[in-house]
Amino acid sequence: MTGSSGGRDGRAAVAVGGLWRIATFRAAFFLCLWLVLAGVNPADLPAAAAAIAAATWTSLHLLEPSRSRRSVTAMARLALLFLYQSVVAGVDVARRALDPRLPLRPGLVVYPTGLSRGMRRNVFTTLTSLLPGTVPTGEENGQIVYHCLDIEQPVVAELAAEEAALVRALYND
Structure with missing residues (x-):
């Protein structure tokens, strides 16, 4: 029997096999989500x-599978960084709100992101919108504008660290 195991048909089979693997993984995720939200009921x-x-x-x-590999270590670091910054920023916001001696210096900060418009930038602004003390409010000349509770804090440096961690975790193409 003669046949080609390589070539175009072989690549298509690998691509389809990879798609099935990704689809199975996502279906398993949605099954777990269903079980958490609705419980186990045969009906x-x-x-x-x-x-x-x-x-x-x-x-x-909507979210096509990509060939890039996600770094589990970098994703764990991103999660820990996010958790740490959430706690620290939450405590800082609470202190400022409850202690009249700690002044609030609200204002706008422009952050020059290196992420292109679209999904990558949206993921970044969504992530940073969850951190206490800063809220993305729009764009100006291709840069992200954030409202901050204290513009004298190192907001731009913190945003740069968040962006770098996000890129390491999700976008190692």
Whole structure:
């Protein structure tokens, strides 16, 4: 029997196999999410199957699988950095709100991001919007404008550290 195991058809088979692996992973994620939110009830199986299939299909079309590898170590560091900064910033905001001797110096800070417009920048602004004390408010000349509770703090340096950690964790192409 003669046949080619390589070439164009072999690459297509690998690509399809990789797509099935990613689809299976995402379906398993949506199944876990369903179980956490709705619990285990055999009567819900048809609805769960339909919801998981629809969510998986939608995720594959809206967030196409990429060939880049995600760094688990970098993602863990990003999560720890985010948790640390959330706690520190939350305590700082609470102190400033409760202690009248600590002045608030609100204002706008322009951050010159290196991320292109689109999904990458949206992920970054979403992540930074969750940190207490800073809120992205828009763009100016391609840069992100943040409202801060204290403009004398090293906001730009902290945002740069967040951006670098995000790039290391998610976008190692």
